[in-house]
Amino acid sequence: MNTNHLTDENIQDIALKNLKEEQLPMHIKECTECKASLKAYQFMMNSMNEIRPESFSFDVSELVMQRIKVAEPESSSVWVYVLASALIIFVTGVLLFFMPVLKPFFELFHSPDSMYNLFVAVTGLCVFAFLMQDVLRQYKQKEKLLLQ
């Protein structure tokens, strides 16, 4: 008799019926040790099929739907428009109020030197792009954490 016992994985594969009848090694039919191990695995796997699936002791739908309703954004309705209008009026008011102070600042950009204007514009754009890219990176990091 071949004394090279089957590996545990092989025996499990046989118990899981991953092997067809003709693929079964002769050894399993002759070796009492491997046969006993196979019998134990078959018994265990058959018993596992009879285990009742897990279920929660609470009503999942009710619990989740309550939470979803709380997390749902409030319907926008009129308040969003009122708030947006108030914000626009406020910003316009502030700009008009500070116009005498801001005027000299804007005059800086009326320099006849177009290279100077270009330099200021490109620098401003670069800083803006850098900040936006950083905001986007942080957002993606948070999104990834949320999905983990």
Place this chain on the structure above:
Amino acid sequence: MNNDSQSFSDKILVEKVLSGNTQAFAIIVKQTERLVAQIVRKMITNEEDQKDLVQEIYLKVYQRINTFRFQSKLSTWIGSIAYHTSINYLEKKKIPLYDIDALHENTFVQHDNAEKKLFRNETSNILNSEINKLPPIYKTLISLYHIEELPNKEIAEITGLPEGTVKSYLYRARKILKENIESNFKDQLI
């Protein structure tokens, strides 16, 4: 349900949720509750924590459903969120995920309980209690494969582990289970 009709049904449900139909989301919850329970209850034993986690899982699903690309079944995607959220919870609590040594201590401590069950000759109960003594990852894989009857490929998608790793963890988990059952209940069961 075959793959095509499953995918079609997933698409309809997702579209309805995206258009603001919360009842469609309630259907998704009903359809996936069993799979989520299988994962969460195998990993977390405290009921209050289970409640928090289930809410967290489905809230993530609700908020991220617009990112679902139908590359897998919706249930697999939700299972994956449930699995990773549970793993994060265990890691935060510093509970070992694969620790076999902890398993043996656990087996020893709970031996009395198992013996009581043995007298009632409830084979599946004994087996279930032995499964519950396995480390979290192993018991989740065992229940997804043998109780939920999911194929290795789908378990790999849920857990994010390579299919080969899933297979090898399953082999190891079954071996540990068999050894524990043999050492504790051999005369009575086999």
